Amino acid sequence: MNGVGSATTSPPVPRRRAARPREASWSDLLRRVNAVAVLLVAVDAVAVAGAVARLRPDWWWAAVVAASLLGARAAGRLYRRRLWLSWLQDLPRSVAATALAFALVTLVGLVADEPARAAQQAVLAFAAAGEPGRLAVFALGRWCRRRFHRCDRAIVVGAGKVGVDLVGAMLAHPEFGLRPVGFVDPEPAVDPAALPVDLLDGDLADEITRLGVGTVVLAFSRTRESSVVDSAITAHRLGCTTLVVPRMYELYQDGPDIERLRSYPLLRLGTAPTTRPAWWVKRGTDVLLAAAALVALSPVIALCALAVLLESGRPVIFRQVRIGMDDQPFVLYKLRSVRMRGEDDSQITWSVVGDRRVGPVGRFLRGTSLDELPQLWNIIRGDMSIVGPRPERPGFVREFSAIHELYWARHRVPTGLTGLAQVHGLRGDTSIVDRSRYDNYYIANWSLWLDVKILLQTVGELLCRRNR
Template sequence: MIKENQKIFNAILAVIDAGICFLSIVLAFLFHFLNYHGSFYIGLNYYLKLMLYIIPAYFLIYNYFNLHDSFRHKSLISEIGKIFQSNFIGVIFIFVLVFFLKEVHVSRMVIILYGFINILLTSLSRVALRKILRKMRAKGYNLKHLLLVGWNEVSAEFYDKVGSNRNLGYDFVGYLSHSKVNTAGRKIAYAGGFGTLPSLLEKKGIDEVIISLDFNEFSELGNIIEVCEKAGVKSNLLPFYTKYLPTKPYIDEVEGMPLINIRKIPLDNMLNSFCKRLLDITASLFALILFSPILLITAIGVKLTSPGPVIYKQERIGRNKHPFKMYKFRSMKMEDGHSDMTTWGTKDDDRRTKFGSFIRKCSIDELPQLINVLKGDMSLVGPRPERPFFVDKFRDEIPLYMLKHLVRPGITGWAQVNGWRGDTSIEERIKCDIYYIENWTFLLDIKILFLTVFKGFVNHSEEI
């Protein structure tokens, strides 16, 4: 039933998008010629006729970017990013179309406005649809029924995570195992052994099968997949080694043999890296100019309230494990020795000056790191860099810790905007850092920067 519903939903989505295209061109025409009282070389009718060519093209473009597929698994920011990309291509198509139609009086501004309006309205429609579907799923509608084949730590974790978010719209029919096992109080039914799978799938109450076998059960994988395919039910693999896989595995191919790339880093792509670096340079230059009065006042304040240098330089470990000097406004009293390299700052650290406590609370002490960004030591967004002592300490204590050094460290990051900053869980911080590294997009950087601004650049118990 869920497949039929999905087809209907996809068709409705395509109709909505077509309607938005029509509405966008009308609004673009009206906005551009709002105060125009003369006669038009080309009226609105001509632009509406163009939609007979444009809408089929947009249908193909949107399908290419999977914008008419189920977004049950997709993040909203990823969806909006694809809407941007689709409309960029769509606007180029319209300009090419007009060129071949040899109509010189078509307004370029109307076409550009059309693109922006279409992005806005399509994005808003996706937000509204998601909210509607979430409310429906919370009430038990539009659910996708899953059957777990195999019960182990991985499938139990999957059940917990999916079950904790009813908005996803998943319902577990039960689990299959050689024998009934202890599920630690989880409310999932034992549906029988692996041999009962064919009869269960014949009842047509199961939409997807999640196969989660232990190493000693892998010999049965082929038969289970074959049973699912005969029944026409989609199967998904949840392997026992899933903790070693990235969130979005990249599968390469060598002579027809698939190879799973364990760490596919989007920023290894030259174009992605260039775009991120361009953002860093332009934004940090702008920020240095914008905040120059604050920088000057803070420098004077540091100098007048405590003897010592204005800028505090501390060694941190950056991209590819290369050390660099990170700049901050000095917020603590000058001390002999190197205790700051092996101690963790706390909220009520008595080494702070009164002025230092103020600039740390507002994160003004971090502003000199914009110079690190310009130099290329750091990025605006990325994992926070750490001191060599703690890098050596955590690399042996925390799995995957060293992966944070695959990209440039940042002034702010995904961990920080999610509350994992300062004297908080290093494990959770690393999880956020790895998510960011594996799922980087230009729009994710923009999102993190906006969240940093809107949530407040306020520093709670930040490290030294």
């Protein structure tokens, strides 16, 4: 999707339910700190220290014991946020994590050909001392939620039987840590006067901000499925914990991502990628790789620029307004691959295969993606990332958002030089629906490893010229 000329101004893109993330205040940060999780970490740390002090293994064995126990328990998600504070429910997972730590200590002893008896005894001593502490933490957490109302404000999307039952359970059992403040449902299945909490009139994003909501529960409603997905993305984007009542919930088994509110299973959706610590790793890696690539490839960029200059004159660098994260416009830089002919229509014209304005140099630059190398500067500036949804022009964003559901949702993360849609052949004049679906899949499943896979696939595509 290339054009000609330059553009630095454009009408703002209307936001379609795309609420911008809230600015995090100190009160928000304190509210997000989970006291139960902090206490569980503290109890385990004290239990490890006590077991090591009692059995006195060598210092390096003490380090192996501490790393194995705390690492296995963190990997087993024993320090996660949770609604149901049940020691018995959590006991099998805790025992499994301790058994894994015992196996790791034993394996280290075998590999190092050192006796591991003291370290193994320290693991067993940890279990004996730690479990009563965990029991006390869960009991204290339930008591504090009931006594001091240490509960997260919650909105329920869907004012039907299931939604009413969930709100009733929250009100009757504050030990689950949720305090309902209202329903959001344009077509409530229950008389609003009979609802246990208010039916809110405002937009979900506005109500989340106005009421200081930290959790959104998605129950069944009469509205379209796409509206429920919109609500989930809005809550996700505003940093709320998002819980979903799954279809056929009566058949759901407990699992790592399943919460329990009395008899109802609630599927916990992952947090927004940009709120995770790993996102800072992504940003730092983006800057380092982009800067190194810009320096290393500067001779290539200079040769390409010279070829453009000889074929069609100036300007060599093509500037165009694109839409980035949170619908914010930015100026994207590319090597010009299209001959300039009269008035610039690049903001409203889609360049397709066979465009007569594209000369031999332009075709070569497009075919090898060398025309996109100046976007490394956009990455250093923070306009883009190496991997993410491809940025589009404001006019097309307005058009696609109006006719394609959830196209707007792809702007929850920074746009990218390459992306999941591109490595699956969705470049140029291809399906917008498929692109949007791949982009939203990428955001929902983002991880550093997914970025690495996309980069490897991009290299393979460039070398093999597949999907062209």
